[in-house]
Amino acid sequence: MSFAEDLLAWQIKAAKLPEPVRQYYYARPRKLRADFAWPELRLLVEVQGGVWNRKAHGSITGILADIDRLNAATMGGWRLLRVTPEMVKFGPALALIERALRA
Numbered sequence: 396m397s398f399a400e401d402l403l404a405w406q407i408k409a410a411k412l413p414e415p416v417r418q419y420y421y422a423r424p425r426k427l428r429a430d431f432a433w434p435e436l437r438l439l440v441e442v443q444g445g446v447w448n449r450k451a452h453g454s455i456t457g458i459l460a461d462i463d464r465l466n467a468a469t470m471g472g473w474r475l476l477r478v479t480p481e482m483v484k485f486g487p488a489l490a491l492i493e494r495a496l497r498a
Contacts, residue, residue, distance in 0.1 A: 399480035422467045
């Protein structure tokens with residue numbers, strides 16, 4: 396888990412939002428995990444690190460893997476929100492999650 400994921404978990408708790416499941420497997424038997432999940436609402440949240448430095452999610456391999464993960468989530472009936480560490484740090488990620496939980 397990353398610092399941004401831990402920060403977002405703290406923000407969710409501080410905002411008194413429903414507690415998510417962390418590192419949730421959402422596409423069994425495949426081993427696809429989301430950073431945060433609200434299974435009863437079919438909501439997943441992924442913190443996309445490495446976007447600006449072309450590592451992890453920002454590399455070609457990472458982008459292709461993310462496309463596969465997004466498609467698997469969608470085909471499984473999930474809503475998937477993707478946020479960056481900057482969105483976590485400055486607040487837009489939490490606001491987006493709050494809106495999705497109300498929807």
